[in-house]
Amino acid sequence: MTNKKRVTFGSRLGVILATVGCAVGLGNIWRFPYMLGVNGGAAFLLVYAICIVVLGLPVMITEFFIGRHSRKNAAGAFKVLAPGTKWIVIGYNGVLAAFLILGFYFVVAGWTLEYILQVVTGSLTGKTAVEFASDFTRFSSGIFRPIFWTVVFTALTHIVIVPGVKKGIERASKILMPVLFFILIVLCIRSATLPNAGAGLSFLFNPDFSKIDSSVILSGMGQAFFSLSVGMGCLITYSSYFGKETHLQKTAVQVTILDSLVAILAGIMIFPAVFSFGIEPTVGPELVFITLPNVFSQMPLGTLWSLIFYVLLALAALTSTISLHEVATAYVHEEYQMTRSRAALVVSAGVLVFATLSSLSLGVLKDYTIFGLTFFDFLDYVTTKIMLPFGGMLICIFVGTQIDRKILKAELTNQGTVPFYFFNTYAFFIKYIAPVAISIVFLNELGLIEWIRRMF
Ligand code: TRP
Numbered sequence: 001m002t003n004k005k006r007v008t009f010g011s012r013l014g015v016i017l018a019t020v021g022c023a024v025g026l027g028n029i030w031r032f033p034y035m036l037g038v039n040g041g042a043a044f045l046l047v048y049a050i051c052i053v054v055l056g057l058p059v060m061i062t063e064f065f066i067g068r069h070s071r072k073n074a075a076g077a078f079k080v081l082a083p084g085t086k087w088i089v090i091g092y093n094g095v096l097a098a099f100l101i102l103g104f105y106f107v108v109a110g111w112t113l114e115y116i117l118q119v120v121t122g123s124l125t126g127k128t129a130v131e132f133a134s135d136f137t138r139f140s141s142g143i144f145r146p147i148f149w150t151v152v153f154t155a156l157t158h159i160v161i162v163p164g165v166k167k168g169i170e171r172a173s174k175i176l177m178p179v180l181f182f183i184l185i186v187l188c189i190r191s192a193t194l195p196n197a198g199a200g201l202s203f204l205f206n207p208d209f210s211k212i213d214s215s216v217i218l219s220g221m222g223q224a225f226f227s228l229s230v231g232m233g234c235l236i237t238y239s240s241y242f243g244k245e246t247h248l249q250k251t252a253v254q255v256t257i258l259d260s261l262v263a264i265l266a267g268i269m270i271f272p273a274v275f276s277f278g279i280e281p282t283v284g285p286e287l288v289f290i291t292l293p294n295v296f297s298q299m300p301l302g303t304l305w306s307l308i309f310y311v312l313l314a315l316a317a318l319t320s321t322i323s324l325h326e327v328a329t330a331y332v333h334e335e336y337q338m339t340r341s342r343a344a345l346v347v348s349a350g351v352l353v354f355a356t357l358s359s360l361s362l363g364v365l366k367d368y369t370i371f372g373l374t375f376f377d378f379l380d381y382v383t384t385k386i387m388l389p390f391g392g393m394l395i396c397i398f399v400g401t402q403i404d405r406k407i408l409k410a411e412l413t414n415q416g417t418v419p420f421y422f423f424n425t426y427a428f429f430i431k432y433i434a435p436v437a438i439s440i441v442f443l444n445e446l447g448l449i450e451w452i453r454r455m456f
Contacts, residue, residue, distance in 0.1 A: 013174065015246050016254055018319075019238055021173035023259040024180070025320030026108050027227040029313060030288050032263040033270040037281035039219050040211030041203040045267070047212060047220030049260070055221065055437065056228040057256050058429045059392040060235060061412065062399050064248040067239030069411045073330035074233025077240070082402055090394045091331070094233030097387040098327040099347075101232075103354030104379045105324065106157075109317040110149030110359075111289060114139060115310045119303060124293050129277045133290040140286065141363030150355045153314075157321040158348045161329055162341045173319055180262070180312045187292075187309065188268040190299055197272030203281060204271045214444040221441050222384035228259055229323060231388030231395070237327050248412050249420055269295070285376075325351075354379065385445075393438040400431030 036044045070077035075091025082088075118124040127135065140146055191197065225231040239248070270291055274281050277294045281287070296306040325347060333343035361368065361375035370378045399408065405427060413420045420426070443449055 017173035019255050020258050021319030022323035023229045024262050026317045028263040029266045034287045039216045042207035043211040051221045051224035056224045059230045060252045063235035064239040067236035068242045071240045074236045075331050093391045095331045097232040097383050098324045100379050101383045102351040104358045106150045106355040107359045109153040112314040113149045119307045132293045136289050146359045161325050161344045184265040191269050191272040194276040196276045200271035200275040204267045218445045225388035226384045231392035389438050393435050396430040396434040
């Protein structure tokens with residue numbers, strides 16, 4: 001079943017960093033604070049943290065199993081492990097999710113490039129909090145500028161994708177991740193020492209349990225899946241490049257810890273500043289973009305810090321868009337016998353159509369809604385809150401019911417050479433707990449549980 005010719009990542013550190021690069025991105029720094037702000041603060045953090053441990057980590061280990069065991073892309077893996085069965089829908093769900101996620105991700109990634117330009121040209125300084133906010137809205141609801149940056153970001157991703165995963169991602173992540181951590185910590189210190197910072201920290205860490213309702217739970221679960229990049233086969237594709245000595249469980253734990261740490265640091269960097277500058281935590285997707293310029297304006301050498309930060313944010317976004325693009329490209333390339341560059345072109349062109357529409361839906365097309373959501377919000381909702389948890393649930397059920405426990409254990413312990421102390425607990429979780437928990441969250445959001453409670 002193993003295909004010896006498939007390239008693998010070069011070193012152990014390379015494996016972890018490439019996977020962290022995939023997980024850490026706008027999801028941690030842009031989406032996490034924005035979701036936390038909209039969903040009532042620390043209560044959301046709590047739900048998110050529980051979902052990371054109970055659902056995210058087990059699903060990640062399971063994806064690693066599928067990827068390294070089959071050595072195929074997200075869809076091909078199911079053709080190898082369960083030929084001729086309906087389980088292939090997990091793969092299709094993943095490839096489609098990659099397209100749709102990129103449809104809004106490229107737009108936000110494009111915004112980071114606009115900010116780099118603004119820093120360089122000096123137009124991101126000397127404004128009041130209100131001006132930072134109104135200028136951002138004017139930019140993001142415009143037509144040509146945001147679309148231009150979306151196209152640029154898509155092109156950047158495309159250029160990295162074509163020659164293949166191994167060299168580019170691994171090398172870049174080795175430098176990027178440590179620097180990103182450093183700058184986040186500097187910004188946390190600045191933000192947490194601003195006047196009224198305590199209110200922000202309390203919003204972030206002191207939960208108001210009355211805020212937890214079905215929509216907060218669904219949002220927390222969606223954020224956990226999105227942030228860890230699980231539920232759509234991205235990590236199946238990545239782990240298909242892992243070497244046979246890669247310690248799968250340990251890698252999963254390390255990636256989960258680093259990813260969560262970046263999200264928490266992003267929270268500490270954002271919320272004290274939000275409260276200090278009188279910004280509404282509930283503003284939505286623009287939160288990070290209108291908060292941080294205020295922080296930079298309060299720092300010595302603010303321009304330099306902001307330049308480093310936005311460049312890193314763009315690069316963190318790039319290591320994530322590469323991973324999403326790779327899922328779709330590897331699928332088209334391997335399943336349709338197309339050359340890699342042709343496959344990448346098909347994906348880039350397709351995604352740009354979605355991305356252009358979702359950028360426009362923040363401005364001229366904002367009145368065209370789907371189920372009451374703008375196209376941008378619709379793509380975000382369908383992928384993070386439905387497709388990823390649904391995919392994660394099927395991945396767990398698939399491995400829980402279709403894979404021989406001995407095979408599962410052999411792969412996860414590298415043929416018995418490394419221990420897996422909680423194997424039985426893990427196996428129980430993926431077979432029963434995760435699918436049931438995810439179903440309950442779905443039913444709860446649909447109001448079914450409330451309905452049943454009222455009946456009795
Ligand atoms: N996790 C990334 C982030 O936080 C985004 C991402 C990359 C992703 N690959 C994914 C999300 C696969 C879901 C599935 O920015």
